[in-house]
Amino acid sequence: MNFWDKMLNIDRRWIFLAIGVVTIIPFLIGIGMPITTTTEVEDIFDFVNELGPENAIFVAFDFAPGTQAECMPMAVGVVRHAFHNDVPVFMTAYFPLSHGMMMAGFDYVTNPSIDGYYQVVEFAEWAHLREAGITTKAELVTEWENEGNVLPENAANWVFEGRDYALLGYAPLFHLVILGMTSSIANQYPEDANGNALIEMPMLNEHKSLREVDLALTTAGSSACMSWITYAREKIGTPIAFGVTAVMATDYYPYIQSGQIIGQMGGLRGAAEYEVLMVENDVTESTGKAFRGMDVQSADHLLIILLIIMGNIAYFAGGAHKRHQMKGRG
């Protein structure tokens, strides 16, 4: 066994170790290399940015915990962006486990320990204002603060359950639920995940079905996202945007070109681009986890390219290719 063969047969745990080290070090150094944005992501950002309180969007958490590292920053980014522009957000989940992801994502946007969070006002808390006929966001905030409620210093704004957001959650055979929501959202979800009746929600009364919704963003780690195109876009023309894992992202370029989706965030890079766009447009003050991960992504990609080159050098220089050819002939 020559040197090159020994190199090819190296214990794979050394490669594991190299990946581990190269992943940790850039985090500790923290370079913050800039990234440029692409039209695929800009189109989604611009679309959401044009919306206001009279519109509504769906953010679908169609991923399980396994792919949350990629999908969660996308969903969280768009929810934050919508909250910033007072756009009501319906949140759904395709699988039982993605229901948990939806709750975790919402918690991340509304967690007081994170600066720039959105302070939740639960549905029951503002029932008296609803009964008094105060349902627009601007009036609600004024009235709520007149009652002596003070927005915490590190919070970005109030979000009223039923006015700014509705946590619809999981339902079995979700593709049929999407189809059902093209007629009526309340028929599919008599209650939200917190047990509130949907028909009492102002945002539901203004947006009774998917026909009255301006965008559905699906963040997915599987082909679940296709259901939104098939059952919402093709049935009633709802604009759809994708936030998908990198593994799937290349598969959906045909849908961008065909105009069936308005744009796509592909993997952590896509999420990082959205974070950059939010900072550039003063939606948030700083970038988030996805952008911070991009330095490491650079380092790991370089390492893997290096491994490919070394593997090929060892393969050809060591003569392994000739032996394989001979075996093939024999």
Next chain:
Amino acid sequence: MKRTVPLMIVMVGGILMMIQYFIPHQYSQVVFDNYTEWAPIVGAFALLLGVGSLTRVHSHRIKRKAPNWPYSWAVLIPLFGMPFLALIWPESLWGGSDSPSVFHFLFMNIQVPIQSTMFSLLAFYIASAAFRAFRAKSALATVLLLSAVIVMLAQVPIGEIFGPWLQNTGLWILRYPNLAAKRAIMLGVGFGILATNLKIIFGVERNWLGGAGE
């Protein structure tokens, strides 16, 4: 009753729903609305199949003291414990930073980290595979390799030190040749799905009946 009726249900249901799409009549809409309301309820019960199978497999393993049988308790205890917790303490389902609960704790601090970490193991294996198996053995393999390397560099910030051409080339590959290849594959898959749908609706394909008696 055992085979013909289910096959008839598939055929009638399939044809009815197909027709429904093309006839936007009031009655057709009523059928559609009722159907979309009912289907998730029927579908919800399918979970019982999964739970039943899991319980059967793992209780057998415990009974027979099969290799590694004690681990089966790690499946069965949460399998029944989680719904039990939710039943006696429904509000615990949601948890969140301000309302601690056992149910939420188990999901967020055991389920989520284990599943996320299992998926992340693939990063190590793909690196090892890239070193051992990704070879420029032929012209086609070299094209695949070069395309992969260009896209990998174009997708990360460090790729920008090579100049804008690299990112542009990466995006060009994604937007044109990649798109053409994926569209061709997708059209094939699309036709395949449609053909399979028709075969099942018209009873040509019957494997789904399974082995539950003739």
Next chain:
Amino acid sequence: MYETIGLWVAAFFTLAIYSFLYKENPIYRLAEHLVVGISAGYGIAITWEITLEPRLIQPLLAGDNWVLLIPALLGLLYITRFIPSIAWLSRYPIAFLMGTGMGIGFPLTMKASVLRQLEAAMAPVYASGMPWFEVLGNLVLIFGTLAALIYFFFSKPHKGLFFGTGSKIGIWVIMLGFGATFGFTVMGRISLLIGRVQFLLGDWLHLIE
């Protein structure tokens, strides 16, 4: 306190899974089994709480929607799968969902995955002011799709100008596409690892932001 204990438990299980990289071990196996049990248990609880309770149980208890007994009974037939003598009854709910699902999906899938895609494949190659690389790209798009389709057409031998050359061009286009997918797959896998390292170094150890 609650959050701190949670972080330590999550970190323990994260490291338990990573221990597999060195060698398979009992703690990894425990974690592997736990995840199966918890996800199924979670699924039951959520399905009950979110679907069956509000959509079925409450309307039935209120006594105003007895017709819902039909989907409920149909759904219950799934259980017959475990009773060999009447296991065939479980085919009924499957038949209902499959038949209707396929019927409802057929025209929409045709539109989404075939017709729209065919329409988009017939894009104009050139428009005024279009840079050369876009024109080249559009040519690749049209002829590349055709060539890749020819490659997947197995009913004719890949010989001659149309099928032979077409399939050869097709495989080159497919390889470029697969290369891009490999690049993105690497990116995706690394991103998942980044997520866990961010948890360990940030949320757990507070070494990074």
